[in-house]
Amino acid sequence: MFSGKRPATLGVTDGRLASCGRRLNCVSSQADPGDAQRYVPPIAFRGSVGQALAAARRAVEALPRSRVVRHDAAYLHAEFRSRLLGFVDDVEFIYDEKAGSLHVRSASRLGRRDFDVNRARVEALRAQIEGGAPGYRAR
Numbered sequence: 001m002f003s004g005k006r007p008a009t010l011g012v013t014d015g016r017l018a019s020c021g022r023r024l025n026c027v028s029s030q031a032d033p034g035d036a037q038r039y040v041p042p043i044a045f046r047g048s049v050g051q052a053l054a055a056a057r058r059a060v061e062a063l064p065r066s067r068v069v070r071h072d073a074a075y076l077h078a079e080f081r082s083r084l085l086g087f088v089d090d091v092e093f094i095y096d097e098k099a100g101s102l103h104v105r106s107a108s109r110l111g112r113r114d115f116d117v118n119r120a121r122v123e124a125l126r127a128q129i130e131g132g133a134p135g136y137r138a139r
Helices: 049-062 117-129
Strands: 026-028 066-071 076-081 088-096 101-108
Touching: 026 117, 049 066, 049 076, 049 088, 049 101, 049 117, 088 117, 101 117
Parallel strands: none
Antiparallel strands: 026 101, 066 076, 076 088, 088 101
């Protein structure tokens, strides 16, 4: 019902995911670490880019109402749909093998705020990827 249009800014440009800008319904591991509203730490992962994105895909598919849209050698994009009204959030991953960091960005397509749903989702994905319990409650 409220899926919104897929943003044209999704994807990787010069090794980076799109900026959250001033949006309050977006979190990213590539945001300024001093920005407590938008920054989330990258997900620690040791292995190849293929292993990292496969782990991210398994974590995404373990959460409710998820759909992988694109998964290629260096990038993963998934959509999460809310249970009641069908709001869609976009989640993206890229892997920095040298740093052992899986970068993630999660953003709502519509609305001004997300009541920390994107942050909770990233933490649930982190728990899945790092081997912990999910602890994510979908809205």
